[in-house]
Amino acid sequence: MSQTNHENINQIPPEPKKPESDDCCGGGSCCPCVWDTYRQARKIWLKTISDAPK
Secondary structure: OOOHHHHHHHOOOOOOOOOOOOHOOOOOOOOOOHHHHHHHHHHHHHHHHHHOOO
8 A cells, every 4th residue: 555545544534514504494394404414424524533543
């Protein structure tokens, strides 16, 4: 494995971008809501960074 590939594996992905206030319709009927998608992506991101080698 090249050094570049090895470095890419150990890179922490950027934190998911929080939705803007106008990204959500506020109606509660969207499935999934932009906030649901964000929370799920952030949960995965938090697990990824906690599992990353220090």
